[in-house]
Amino acid sequence: MSGYRLPAGGRIDRSRAIAFTFDRRGYRGFEGDSLASALVASGVTLFGRSFKYHRPRGLLAAGVEEPNALVTVTRGTGRTTPNLRAPSVPLHGGLVAESQNRYPSLGFDLGAINDRLGAFFPAGFYNKTFMWPRSAWEKLYEPAIRRMAGLGESPTTRDADHYAATYAHCETLVVGGGPAGIDAALTAAEAGGRVILIDEGEEVGGGALADPGQWAWLADALARLAAMPNVRILSRTTAFGFYHQNFIGAVERLTDHLAPTDANGARERLWRIRAGEVVLAQGAIERPLVFDGNDIPGVMLAGAARTLALRYGVAVGRRVVVMAVHDSGWRDALALAEAGVVIAAIVDLRETVDAALLAAAKAAGIACHLGHAVTGVAGRKAVSGATIAPGGTGAAQRIACDALLMAGGWTPSVHLWSQARGPLRWDDSWGAYLPDKSIERVRCVGACSGDWDFGGGVAVAALPSAKPAHQQKAFVDYQNDVKSRDIELAVREGYRSIEHIKRYTTNGMATDQGKTSNLNGLRIASEALARPVTEVGLTTFRPPYTPQTFGALIGHHKDALFQPLRKTAIDDWAATNGAVFENVAQWRRARYFPQGGEDMHAAVARECRAVRDGVGMFDASTLGKIEVVGPDAAEFLNRMYTNPWKSLQPGRCRYGLLLREDGFITDDGVAGRMAEDRFHVTTTTGGAARVLAMMEDYLQTEWSDLDVWLTSTTEHWGVIAVQGPRARDVIAPLVEGIDLSPDAFPHMAVREGRICGAPTRLFRVSFTGELGFEINVPADDARMVWQAVHAAGQRFGITPYGTETMHVLRAEKGFIIVGQDTDGTVTPGDAGMDWAVGKKKPDFVGKRSMMRPDIVASGRKQLVGLLTEDPDEVLEEGAQIVADPNQPVPMTMLGHVTSSYWSATLGRSIALALVRDGRARTGETLHVPMPGKTIRAVVGPTVFYDAEGSRLND
Amino acid sequence: MIEITPLAVSAADLVVGTAPVSGHDVRLSLAPAAARYSLRARDPATLAGVIGRALPTRIGDMQGGIACLGPDEYYALxxxxxxxxxxxxxxxxxxxxxxxxxxxxxxxxxxAAAIATGCPLDLDRFAVGRATRTLFETVEIILLREDTTRFRIEVWRSFAPWLWHALVAAIADR
Amino acid sequence: MLLIHCPYCDEDRAEVEFVYGGEAHIARPLDPSALDDTQWESYLYLRRNPRGRHHERWRHTYGCGRFFNAVRDTVSDVIETTYKAGEARR
Incomplete structure (x- = not known):
């Protein structure tokens, strides 16, 4: 408990104290603090427990690379976010944060037993230990491991927030608001184009925020940018992914930095940005050093300590030791000393360092140990001292300290550059990969391009030590608890590629994606393999740069806006009249209209009887409709559909069957010829868009010489089906200009006229097997006409019915539903619909395929009717059918039930099924094995009712 | 267990608003009823002769209430x-x-900013008098720029409630 | 998300406006009945899957509605050129 607030300095507002809680204990910080800085200032060293070993962990970094200090922040019911990095959580009044992965408390964690058993959890332990017995994995090992190992817990209540999204376009997008990014934005903005500057921090400024000497410049530069109308600055925004052609995904955090009571509107906004040029100014991340005890709370990055002191006015300890292999550690130590932090010693592995730095350190009264390495750290929940030795192996001495800073050199943040497929080159002086030659319209500036003076250093894998690696607790990947010895073990076990080593050890696979561990892991692997780093490879950088919420990614597509729910013009009437709905594609359709507490069975039986005995009405507006117009309209349909179309007279309709080129049924529907050069084609509800696209494809790319055009009219027409023996009686008083008599207006005819004053295309068609009409009226008139038909039908007992009744009625007639009775492998012959195929037509889509060997072969599944021996037994759709119920498993499946209903009309169940050689099995009894019983059913024709079709022509 | 709390509004309850919705710098309203025609022809002159009106000549242009949406496609409002x-x-x-x-x-x-919440077009490059079929998120629309600060969106009627409320949400979150 | 140049609109438009249409320049035989099973199988099912330049169809479904052809590098995803349906292979 040794961090404290410095008496002066930092960008915090000391006049504005902020109260918050961490693990239910109250603390105070200042406006401008991060959660991390406020906790360190309050003396907190213990921030979390590690993933696997439950080791106590403190703060490592001051930015998004932080692997240890992960917290769960709760902002009210449904507003819990786990795994937030404490340095990136801005402080606000009432902030409630909790540590993670500990039970019962952070200070006393039972899971820490894993640390004592660490020898049992080497790299690959999942694969090795838990393979046998298999069943124990799901029941025993995995749940136990999941309880013991982990990060934050997923929230279990529904997300109470909503999220926004937008597209944006600019000539120049700058990612990173440090000095290099700001300079690039200013230059681009002065050239006149649209500029967007993205910065992930609470304040724009990057590294300049930890350098008071740059504050005046920073304020001036930001003011200049803000004054330019062509510049948009997005702070608190993370560019998480770089996609094709300079398309950048970014998430702007809109409310999380506010007290919950002040937070209104969307929580986050997804920015989808298309940029002419992308300038990456993402800076660099300091590397930790790998040595025994390098994860004990109080061991942290030197640059982070500098940021805490100079940006937040917080000292990380009262007596600080710096372990450096790089000049930046010396600079940080001097800056800290100047800010009033006591630096007990600087230890550097190098025998010589820059003379000016050495002199400055000595002048500041800092003990300097050149050619030394830290070989051990005293303390468990907080550092109490460091052991150092010459060359890591000489005579050890102990230095008392309460914070140990690591300066291992810097890794340029090439994440987005690499996602953009920018090439990298190894740079020995950085000990890291840098962007290589430029790629089109993307460039790197500042530290992430290698253009930054951090001074010199040496790059090392692990610090030298007399202690063998397998006895050290020297961590490479803090978040996934990967030690140097795990990587060495992976190499000993034969892994050669860094991609494999990564997956075996999980190095770099945690939520921080190895921001602090990848390079160290690579170096250790390189030494273990005795091959240069550049030959070991580099793991792939993938989006997201930092974890993002699912909410941000879905934007407005949540709750009621999840996806469009399409409703017809009559839907409202159905809702008011008690319809139970079902969703068909994106449409919602009335399924049945229960009366007086009826269940679906009773309602559907009543609706079916009404249509068979009297009259029913049905909202068929969702049917797809395509207006096919032009001199070649008939020729076009003739080529598309299996049926002949040229002979169809204007005013007449025909059922059309549409195949794919492979010969399988893809859609069907009735088309009416409105004029010599005009057809009104209908498709299935779900097939509307697909069929139109398929027709456009043939028309544009195969038959572009045809003068015919396709227009979707699905939504222009409302469609009211009036079906039943009294259908004509119902509509007759409402229709003007159409002779409804059977001779003048036979089955499968279409007429134009008016109904209730509205223009109509009146089809005499039937999907029920009864006398029927389908009234097409402009959608704006549909509700009015529906109500008028309903009123006119009262004296005939007209009954509104839904899709369930429609399905039963059509099944009684053996009419197929494409997609239910067919599945993409059913030909017209399989469906028993050879009658719909124009034998004399030279060609149509799918015709040639009907001669394919596998389609003319015997043994195909054919659509048949099935009648259960027990008439009250209704088969389950999808149930499998076998010939021999006593055959041992695996049984020979002959096919499956495609449609099955209770038929009130017939007083028994009916079913359609696809059965191998089905039609040849007519009269045969087949078996449907179900849990606990086997159902016997007899094969028969697909038409169960009025096989002669006499009722249609009344 | 995930506890799903009932939604305040279900998708089924969404309807197109009858009253305009205003934010501080944007207003959404329903356009008055219109006659709409989809016009197609290989030869624009023949079509122009049939309808007795001039046609725009470039894809994306508008003239006299008629927008050219494709090489042989026009949309008349x-x-x-x-x-x-x-x-x-x-x-x-x-x-x-x-x-x-x-x-x-x-x-x-x-x-423009409200429309850009879901439309991938660069609206700074979409001049007054331009029209095109495009998308708002997953929903097909025809977008017409009638003035610097006035757009018209044509949307199929069953998608209109969703689009209306998506735009209302966009306006509320501006 | 790709930015695709529509040769009809003569504009670069966002990929979400387009629908992919498979390999280009596979003409439907004028008389399918004249083809033997092997030839028909080839037309129906066999497609190239090159590493590198690939001629493919796209449709500007949520735009001008036209099918057109593109040459896309299947490794880099860069679209080298686009051209109207019916124009010669590039």
Whole structure:
């Protein structure tokens, strides 16, 4: 408990104290603090427990690379976010944060037993230990491991927030608001184009925020940018992914930095940005050093300590030791000393360092140990001292300290550059990969391009030590608890590629994606393999740069806006009249209209009887409709559909069957010829868009010489089906200009006229097997006409019915539903619909395929009717059918039930099924094995009712 | 267990608003009823002759209420009730789609930004007098720029409630 | 998300406006009945899957509605050129 607030300095507002809680204990910080800085200032060293070993962990970094200090922040019911990095959580009044992965408390964690058993959890332990017995994995090992190992817990209540999204376009997008990014934005903005500057921090400024000497410049530069109308600055925004052609995904955090009571509107906004040029100014991340005890709370990055002191006015300890292999550690130590932090010693592995730095350190009264390495750290929940030795192996001495800073050199943040497929080159002086030659319209500036003076250093894998690696607790990947010895073990076990080593050890696979561990892991692997780093490879950088919420990614597509729910013009009437709905594609359709507490069975039986005995009405507006117009309209349909179309007279309709080129049924529907050069084609509800696209494809790319055009009219027409023996009686008083008599207006005819004053295309068609009409009226008139038909039908007992009744009625007639009775492998012959195929037509889509060997072969599944021996037994759709119920498993499946209903009309169940050689099995009894019983059913024709079709022509 | 709390509004309850919705710099309203025609022809002159109106010549242009959407495709937005001859027998296609779509008007200095929440077009490069079919998120629309700060959106009627509320949400979150 | 140049609109438009249409320049035989099973199988099912330049169809579905052809590098995903349906292979 040794961090404290410095008496002066930092960008915090000391006049504005902020109260918050961490693990239910109250603390105070200042406006401008991060959660991390406020906790360190309050003396907190213990921030979390590690993933696997439950080791106590403190703060490592001051930015998004932080692997240890992960917290769960709760902002009210449904507003819990786990795994937030404490340095990136801005402080606000009432902030409630909790540590993670500990039970019962952070200070006393039972899971820490894993640390004592660490020898049992080497790299690959999942694969090795838990393979046998298999069943124990799901029941025993995995749940136990999941309880013991982990990060934050997923929230279990529904997300109470909503999220926004937008597209944006600019000539120049700058990612990173440090000095290099700001300079690039200013230059681009002065050239006149649209500029967007993205910065992930609470304040724009990057590294300049930890350098008071740059504050005046920073304020001036930001003011200049803000004054330019062509510049948009997005702070608190993370560019998480770089996609094709300079398309950048970014998430702007809109409310999380506010007290919950002040937070209104969307929580986050997804920015989808298309940029002419992308300038990456993402800076660099300091590397930790790998040595025994390098994860004990109080061991942290030197640059982070500098940021805490100079940006937040917080000292990380009262007596600080710096372990450096790089000049930046010396600079940080001097800056800290100047800010009033006591630096007990600087230890550097190098025998010589820059003379000016050495002199400055000595002048500041800092003990300097050149050619030394830290070989051990005293303390468990907080550092109490460091052991150092010459060359890591000489005579050890102990230095008392309460914070140990690591300066291992810097890794340029090439994440987005690499996602953009920018090439990298190894740079020995950085000990890291840098962007290589430029790629089109993307460039790197500042530290992430290698253009930054951090001074010199040496790059090392692990610090030298007399202690063998397998006895050290020297961590490479803090978040996934990967030690140097795990990587060495992976190499000993034969892994050669860094991609494999990564997956075996999980190095770099945690939520921080190895921001602090990848390079160290690579170096250790390189030494273990005795091959240069550049030959070991580099793991792939993938989006997201930092974890993002699912909410941000879905934007407005949540709750009621999840996806469009399409409703017809009559839907409202159905809702008011008690319809139970079902969703068909994106449409919602009335399924049945229960009366007086009826269940679906009773309602559907009543609706079916009404249509068979009297009259029913049905909202068929969702049917797809395509207006096919032009001199070649008939020729076009003739080529598309299996049926002949040229002979169809204007005013007449025909059922059309549409195949794919492979010969399988893809859609069907009735088309009416409105004029010599005009057809009104209908498709299935779900097939509307697909069929139109398929027709456009043939028309544009195969038959572009045809003068015919396709227009979707699905939504222009409302469609009211009036079906039943009294259908004509119902509509007759409402229709003007159409002779409804059977001779003048036979089955499968279409007429134009008016109904209730509205223009109509009146089809005499039937999907029920009864006398029927389908009234097409402009959608704006549909509700009015529906109500008028309903009123006119009262004296005939007209009954509104839904899709369930429609399905039963059509099944009684053996009419197929494409997609239910067919599945993409059913030909017209399989469906028993050879009658719909124009034998004399030279060609149509799918015709040639009907001669394919596998389609003319015997043994195909054919659509048949099935009648259960027990008439009250209704088969389950999808149930499998076998010939021999006593055959041992695996049984020979002959096919499956495609449609099955209770038929009130017939007083028994009916079913359609696809059965191998089905039609040849007519009269045969087949078996449907179900849990606990086997159902016997007899094969028969697909038409169960009025096989002669006499009722249609009344 | 995941506890799903009932939604305040279900998708089924969404309807197109009858009253305009205003934010501080953008206003959404329903356009008055209109006659809509989908016009197609290989030869624009034949089509122009049939309908007795001039046609825009470049894809994306608008002229006299008629937008050119594709090389052989035009979309006419005419006063409600206006009829267009159907050109029977000629190599043209004239289809009345008046009731297929609803029109929304999005206007104000924030109009472009509100539309950009879901539309991938670069609206700074979409000049006054331009029109195109495009998307708002997953929903097909026809977008017409009537003035610097006024757009019209044509959307198929069953998608209109979703689009209306998506735009309301966009306006609320500006 | 790719930015695709529509040769009809003559504009670069966002990929979400387009629908992919498979390999280009596979013409439907003028007389399918004249083809033997092997030839028909080839037309129906066999497609190239090159590493590198690939001629493919796209449709500007949520734009001008036209099918067109593109040459896309299947490794880099860069679209080298686009051209109207019916124009010669590039």
């Amino acid at each position: 005419l006063p409600a009730g206006e009829r267009v001859p159907d050109g029977a027998g000629l190599p043209v296609s004239v289809v009345d789609v008046s009731d297929r779509a609803l029109g929304f008007v999005v206007e104000g200095t924030g109009a």
